[in-house]
Amino acid sequence: MSELPATVRIDYLRPPDRREVFVQRLLLDTPEVKITLAESVPFDPPILIHDEIALEAGSDAVWFTFPGKWHDVGRFHRADGGFTGIYANILTPPRFLPGGVWVTTDLFLDVWIDAEGAFSILDEDQLQEAEAMGWVEESQAKRAREEARWIEAEYRAGRWPPPIVEEWTLDRARQS
Numbered sequence: 001m002s003e004l005p006a007t008v009r010i011d012y013l014r015p016p017d018r019r020e021v022f023v024q025r026l027l028l029d030t031p032e033v034k035i036t037l038a039e040s041v042p043f044d045p046p047i048l049i050h051d052e053i054a055l056e057a058g059s060d061a062v063w064f065t066f067p068g069k070w071h072d073v074g075r076f077h078r079a080d081g082g083f084t085g086i087y088a089n090i091l092t093p094p095r096f097l098p099g100g101v102w103v104t105t106d107l108f109l110d111v112w113i114d115a116e117g118a119f120s121i122l123d124e125d126q127l128q129e130a131e132a133m134g135w136v137e138e139s140q141a142k143r144a145r146e147e148a149r150w151i152e153a154e155y156r157a158g159r160w161p162p163p164i165v166e167e168w169t170l171d172r173a174r175q176s
Helices: 124-132 138-156 163-167 170-175
Strands: 007-014 018-029 034-038 047-049 052-055 061-065 071-077 083-091 095-097 101-114 119-122
Touching: 007 034, 034 170, 052 071, 052 083, 083 138, 101 124, 101 138, 119 138, 124 138
Parallel strands: 007 101
Antiparallel strands: 007 018, 018 034, 034 061, 047 052, 061 071, 071 083, 083 101, 095 101, 101 119
8 A cells, every 4th residue: 555645735716716725635546436534724703604613713624525516515513623514515526736736616505414414515605606797607516406406305215325434434544
């Protein structure tokens, strides 16, 4: 088994022109899933979802990237390590380039399952604006909505998130 690169660089475009690079520790790399750890994220002010802190400065997030899928999944925590929920970011399937560089484009929609299991789709208004402004193509916006609805149907049927998301807790990720 070859040794994993210590980190990956995720080149993340939020249309029309906001580009960020996230450097995350690579914990697992298989054809089915790539697991990374975003450590001590710098979100100040914190990210609030439904008026509750989802991520804040000093939080860690365990990320699951599924090659070919139109979403990734994050296990979110507060800075004290308390689990806040499961977040799915609807995006273009990442392209994996040499040297541990991943490239993807945000498609605005997000899915949130809070720590108690309440499900919601977030940011439809942002996707509508992006579509109206021509920042995303109509076909991409349609695909984003289909992905969010598919996740919701799978969640309601008890098949989502994938078991690996439950298996790789923050404690497990930190020990890897």
